[in-house]
Amino acid sequence: MTPPSQPRERLRVAIQKSGRLGDPARELLASCGLTWRESRDRLFLYGESLPVDVLLVRDDDIPALIADGVCDLGIVGRNVLVEHGLERAATGRDGRLTEWRRLGWGACRLDVAIPDDQEWTGPEQLAGLRIATSYPRTLARWLEEQGVDAQPVLLNGSVEIAPRLGQADVVADLVSSGGTLRANQLEPVTTILESEAVVAGPDHALDDGRQEIADLLLRRLDGAVRLKEARLLMLRTGRSELGAVLALMPAGHEPTVMQVDGREEVSVQALVHGSVSWSRLEELKRAGAHNLMVLPVEGMLA
Numbered sequence: 573m574t575p576p577s578q579p580r581e582r583l584r585v586a587i588q589k590s591g592r593l594g595d596p597a598r599e600l601l602a603s604c605g606l607t608w609r610e611s612r613d614r615l616f617l618y619g620e621s622l623p624v625d626v627l628l629v630r631d632d633d634i635p636a637l638i639a640d641g642v643c644d645l646g647i648v649g650r651n652v653l654v655e656h657g658l659e660r661a662a663t664g665r666d667g668r669l670t671e672w673r674r675l676g677w678g679a680c681r682l683d684v685a686i687p688d689d690q691e692w693t694g695p696e697q698l699a700g701l702r703i704a705t706s707y708p709r710t711l712a713r714w715l716e717e718q719g720v721d722a723q724p725v726l727l728n729g730s731v732e733i734a735p736r737l738g739q740a741d742v743v744a745d746l747v748s749s750g751g752t753l754r755a756n757q758l759e760p761v762t763t764i765l766e767s768e769a770v771v772a773g774p775d776h777a778l779d780d781g782r783q784e785i786a787d788l789l790l791r792r793l794d795g796a797v798r799l800k801e802a803r804l805l806m807l808r809t810g811r812s813e814l815g816a817v818l819a820l821m822p823a824g825h826e827p828t829v830m831q832v833d834g835r836e837e838v839s840v841q842a843l844v845h846g847s848v849s850w851s852r853l854e855e856l857k858r859a860g861a862h863n864l865m866v867l868p869v870e871g872m873l874a
């Protein structure tokens with residue numbers, strides 16, 4: 573691997589090796605037209621179609637790899653990025669990172685959870701308590717904002733079990749379905765951070781021509797994200813109901829309305845953002861639409 577101090581003309585992106593964000597990150601890069609050759613140890617993907625290489629690492633290491641200039645960008649949860657930034661600032665190291673893109677998947681929350689047989693009255697209730705967490709800096713910042721003095725207890729895994737083991741009184745941990753908390757007789761009571769997967773990068777432009785490569789990759793990534801969210805909604809309706817139907821169309825591009833040969837009927841098609849709910853389809857039907865169809869979009873060129 574090239575030491576960070578040497579000029580590099582290829583972009584290097586860090587993603588999670590395995591775990592929740594690894595596969596979607598790899599798929600996203602593949603959908604940007606990136607093809608690669610895998611190193612024997614499977615820790616490095618050498619980009620063939622673009623000068624973009626991918627490093628496969630533990631997600632906790634991604635922010636430091638960028639901050640230290642070993643990698644240029646990374647795909648990581650905001651929770652990891654924020655914790656790293658606070659840690660770095662508290663220990664007086666530079667290398668600030670920012671979110672270059674939000675990706676809209678990998679959504680979870682960093683929540684405070686308390687034993688489910690306790691009443692929640694507000695953050696002041698946490699004063700003097702031990703709070704088990706893998707995110708001590710993020711928790712400490714939140715406690716400070718709330719004006720509450722409590723004691724973070726750092727655990728790198730199995731945080732939810734800490735109250736039962738007597739290591740802590742309550743927890744601050746990642747939640748999505750809430751199943752893990754429930755299984756441990758805990759209940760989420762307040763949110764410290766809303767997280768999702770992001771493209772993280774330095775808070776300045778890249779050197780040695782790598783910004784141009786990054787711009788190209790991000791343009792493709794924006795297109796890939798838009799495409800993934802796009803749906804084609806098609807329906808038919810009578811001329812007299814057209815106004816009511818159009819008023820109910822989900823957000824998206826301007827619909828195309830076409831006359832159906834020999835009938836008092838039109839065919840409407842529109843590119844819409846995100847999936848179309850059953851209730852929206854039912855509303856459209858009630859307004860006079862029929863033959864409703866929602867299709868995924870394979871490719872798009874304006």
Ligand SMILES: Nc1ncnc2c1ncn2[C@@H]1O[C@H](COP(=O)(O)OP(=O)(O)OP(=O)(O)O)[C@@H](O)[C@H]1O
Nearest residue numbers: 588591592593630631632649678679680746747748
């Ligand atoms: N229950 C969840 N639902 C949705 N997203 C989650 C959930 N738990 C974690 N995440 C998000 O996915 C990221 C990776 O989670 P994962 O559990 O794979 O990490 P890890 O065990 O720390 O992996 P690694 O071995 O790379 O250190 C988290 O940092 C968070 O952003």
Ligand SMILES: O=P(O)(O)OC[C@H]1O[C@H](OP(=O)(O)OP(=O)(O)O)[C@H](O)[C@@H]1O
Nearest residue numbers: 729730745746747748749750751752753
């Ligand atoms: O609200 P839920 O849907 O139950 O998800 C929450 C759990 O998911 C994550 O752990 P994960 O399952 O990734 O295991 P880990 O702690 O080994 O990373 C997180 O640390 C919680 O324990």
Ligand SMILES: [Mg+2]
Nearest residue numbers: 630631632633
């Ligand atoms: Mg990790």
